[in-house]
Amino acid sequence: MTTVKIPYAKTYMEAHIPDNKLQGILLSKAHSYKATGSEEELVQQALxxxxxxxxLSDLAKGKKNIVIITSDHTRPVPSHIISPLIVKEIRKSNPNGKITFLIATGFHRLTTKEELACKFGEKFMNEINIVIHDCRDESSLIKIGTLPSGGETIINRLAAEADLLVAEGFIEPHFFAGYSGGRKSVLPGVASQVTVLANHCSEFIHNKKARAGILEGNPLHVDMLAAAQQAHLAFIVNVVIDDKKKIIKAYAGNSVKAHETGCKFVEELAAVPAKPADIAITSNGGYPLDQNLYQSVKGMSAAEATVRDGGVIIICTACNDGHGGDAFYKWFAEAPGGPQEVMDKIMQIPANATIADQWEAQILARIQLHAHVIVVTDQCDHKLIKEMHMQATDTLNEALTLAENIVGKDATITVVPDGVSVIVKS
Structure with a gap:
């Protein structure tokens, strides 16, 4: 019997798997990587x-209006470590320039004051100027160009009009953009809903290269790169974190080259071969990434890459914030025909008519058409989950029993403890 810990909220669940059923445990090497210095030292060395x-101190000389884009509450970016060091670097050459932190909410809900305090630390939060991006507030947005796909590049006016635009973030596998970090701070981070919708169209999401670990030929990445260049994103500080959300590596500099270098390192750690099985158990990496079903599709996509057709995906995810998007929820709740109905409707929508959150619904429908999904949570209404054509249990043991009732008592099992940290390659 093998016991595997599965991240869940701020704790974990345990899976007890008979050795004769266990096909493999797919883990990122990031979880065992030994950093060469403290978190602060790694960021400082990168700077x-x-x-x-x-x-950055050279770039900041003489600049009057400096904007630092940073991730929102859905990303475990250790800003309490990174941000003060960025400010310190800027202040070496520019003691008086205005510095604004712009929270990259993308298409998410707005970040709360409590979440900002958790992100930055209350003391530092009270010392800095913070603006929360709202992709739907047209008065705060401005068009700066056109994307390669033909969509308009509309971003937050603060970012567009900055004398110096900087971004902090982290790099991990991303289920349709290839990797997080870098250019994603601009699109979708501080982009208009119009621009996000154009980029997240059904044609792009359907593309075989819109997968974790793929940048070259990924149509979403091409648009994102263009948006960052049009916004004149001058400098990034991106980190790589382990399963404890601790920094193990940091990259700073040119928004393209520094990001590419970081992505190569992440691939070395995160790429794992698929171990096909009847049941795949995974998570969304625990808090803060498992706060809702919307974000949890990422973890499901890792399991999708290793579970057999018609098998079962079990995802342990708190979802204490519910579905994470009303439009996302309604795609399924208002589709009596299930995932096939959702997929058919979405694939008929042209790029210039993309609907809010259809991309997440498209990927979830794709996953559901491939495998049954069981959500393990004691913090989310099971009725909501069932309305989205998934099953739900309070415990992992209950989920395993339910899964075996679907695929058989002799079902094989693969475990992907942290689904957002790996690139599963078939």
């Missing part, structure tokens, strides 16, 4: 040795 760029 002192930028990739393909002058130091």
């Amino acid at each position: 002192e040795n930028p990739i393909d760029s002058p130091r």
Whole structure:
């Protein structure tokens, strides 16, 4: 019998798998990687040795309006470590320039004051100027160009009019953009809903290269790169974190080259071969990534890559914030025909008519058409989950029993403890 810990909220669940059923445990090497210094030291070293760029302190000289884009409450970016060091670097050469932190909410709900305090630390939060991006507030947005796909590049006016635009974030596999970090701070981070919708169209999401670990030829990535370049994103500080959300590596410098370098490192750690099985158990990495079903589709997509057709995906995810998007929820709740009905409707929508959250619904429908999905949570209404054509249990043991009733008592099992941290390659 093998016992595997599955991240869940701020704790974990345990899976007890008979050895004769266990096909494999797919883990990112990031979880065992030994960093060469403290978290602060790693970020400071990156700032002192930028990739393909002058130091940030040099770029900041004489600038009056500096904007730092940073991730929102759905991303475990350790801003309490990164942000003060960025500010310190800027202040070396620019003691008086205005610095604004712009929260990249993308298409998510707005971040709360409590979440900002958790992100930055209350003391630092009270010392800085913070603006929360709202993709639907047209008065705060401005068009700066056109995307390669033909959509308009409309972003937050603060970012567009900055003398110096900087972004902090983290790099991990992303289920349709290839990797997080870098250019994603601009699109979707501080982009208009119009721009996000154009980029997240059904044609792009359907593309075989819109998968975790793929940048070259990924149509979403191409648009995102263009948006960052049009916004003049001058400098990034991106980190790589382990399963404890601790920084193990940091990259700073040119928004393209530094990000590419970080992505190569993440691929070395995160790429794992698929271990086909009847049942795949996974998670969304625990808090803060497992706060809702919307985000949890990411973890499901890792299991999708290793579970057999017609098998069962079990995802342990708290979803204390519910579905995470009313439009996302309604795609399924208002589709009596289930995932096939959802998929058929979405694939008929042209790029210039993309509907809010259809991309997440499209991927979830794709996953459901491939395998049954069981959500393990004691913090979310099971009725809501069932209305989205998935099953739900309070415990992992209950889920395993339910899964075996679907695929048989002799079902094989693969475990992907942290679904958002790996690139499963078939």
